Amino acid sequence: MVDPGPGVGERWPPGYRCALLVTIDVDGRYGEANFRPDDMYWISQTAYDPRGTERLLAVLADRETLATFCWVGRAAEDQPLHVRAAVAAGHEIALHSWDHRPYDRMSPDEQRADMQRSLQALKRISGMTPVGHKTASWRYDEATHRLAQELGLLWVMDEPGGDVPYLIQPDKTLPPLVQLPPSRWFDDYTLFVDDVLPPRQAFEMWRDDLDVLRDEGGMMGLTLHPFVSGRPGPSRTLAWLLDYAIDLGDVWIDRADRMAIWCLAQAGDPRGSV
Numbered sequence: 001m002v003d004p005g006p007g008v009g010e011r012w013p014p015g016y017r018c019a020l021l022v023t024i025d026v027d028g029r030y031g032e033a034n035f036r037p038d039d040m041y042w043i044s045q046t047a048y049d050p051r052g053t054e055r056l057l058a059v060l061a062d063r064e065t066l067a068t069f070c071w072v073g074r075a076a077e078d079q080p081l082h083v084r085a086a087v088a089a090g091h092e093i094a095l096h097s098w099d100h101r102p103y104d105r106m107s108p109d110e111q112r113a114d115m116q117r118s119l120q121a122l123k124r125i126s127g128m129t130p131v132g133h134k135t136a137s138w139r140y141d142e143a144t145h146r147l148a149q150e151l152g153l154l155w156v157m158d159e160p161g162g163d164v165p166y167l168i169q170p171d172k173t174l175p176p177l178v179q180l181p182p183s184r185w186f187d188d189y190t191l192f193v194d195d196v197l198p199p200r201q202a203f204e205m206w207r208d209d210l211d212v213l214r215d216e217g218g219m220m221g222l223t224l225h226p227f228v229s230g231r232p233g234p235s236r237t238l239a240w241l242l243d244y245a246i247d248l249g250d251v252w253i254d255r256a257d258r259m260a261i262w263c264l265a266q267a268g269d270p271r272g273s274v
């Protein structure tokens with residue numbers, strides 16, 4: 001495991017043994033449209049995104065928990081009322097590219113323009129300034145995180161390089177970023193699309209993950225999609241996991257920006273006191 005950096009104090013805020021981060025990637029039709037172009041069967045499944053977003057917002061509200069919504073720019077323009085509903089409920093809005101094209105097939109200039117366009121759209125629609133970025137389909141290259149630094153962001157969620165957040169600084173002249181490690185196995189797409197697990201089995205898998213990470217003081221960073229985890233049965237997987245974590249009493253469930261700010265503070269970075 002990689003520690004957040006020099007001068008690190010406590011890994012988590014007082015009273016917490018581990019962290020549970022819920023990120024929800026709202027891709028609209030653009031995720032499947034890039035991943036499986038010309039396959040209307042799959043693209044049509046994403047028409048459920050608005051309904052799924054509403055159900056996930058309800059699951060979170062019922063448990064008074066906050067999450068981070070990584071919103072594709074074009075999808076935000078398609079569903080601005082849902083973006084504003086997430087903001088009104090206290091959730092974070094983060095960048096997830098303009099139209100879900102993979103960054104590892106784009107030049108640095110194209111990536112920069114894509115990030116800036118997404119940032120402006122989300123700012124205009126949400127009234128918030130995003131401070132985090134998750135690349136579409138986790139397809140990034142050596143330029144992506146330099147550009148995230150250039151944009152002044154605090155966190156990215158692209159590389160599963162351990163079980164705790166860690167600092168990266170590809171451009172040594174710019175402040176570092178907090179890398180919040182994701183995982184293919186914490187992605188609902190793996191559990192309910194690549195395979196179709198019964199929701200109870202998916203819950204048991206994630207509960208076992210959380211138990212181990214709680215023993216070790218780690219972080220579980222979920223990646224959910226409204227057209228997947230927002231479906232009726234799969235929404236129970238998130239509901240049961242949140243109920244389980246809340247009952248444990250020492251799991252920090254919060255937004256990515258707050259976790260990043262905590263990590264920066266522990267590393268003595270002045271942005272940690274924002």
Ligand SMILES: [Zn+2]
Nearest residue numbers: 025027031137
């Ligand atoms: Zn996505």
